[in-house]
Amino acid sequence: MDYKNYIESNAEILLGKPVIKGTRITIALILKKLSEGATPDDLIKGYPSLTHNSIIAALAYASDVVSNETVIEAA
Template sequence: MNYKERIVADHQIMLGKPVIKGTRITVELLLRKMSQGAAVQDLLVMYPHLEEKDIQAALLYASDVLANEEVIHLNAA
């Protein structure tokens, strides 16, 4: 799956946060709901216009962002 088909970031929508294309539902919101115990099926009920592929795309997007994150270690003085 290519998440770029379903996840967009536009500075005019939700201040540029990544959202599900065609919605104002942020990747952050979906991840937060899942971290609080919501299952994919729960999200589909809460947001009936979403598809399971949208949620999979959000998870893939988040994992790609973390995989490409640079960690800078600062030495304590």
């Protein structure tokens, strides 16, 4: 899945935080809700503009961000 089809970052929307396209639902919110035990169906029920694919895209985006993170060891 190409998460870029589902996620955008625009300085005019929530100061550029990554969101699901066409919404103000941040990737951070989706990740937080999932980490608190919400299921994808719970999210879709609470945020009807979400789809299963947009939730998967949020996870793919987060994985990509973490995978490309550079860790610098403290001296």
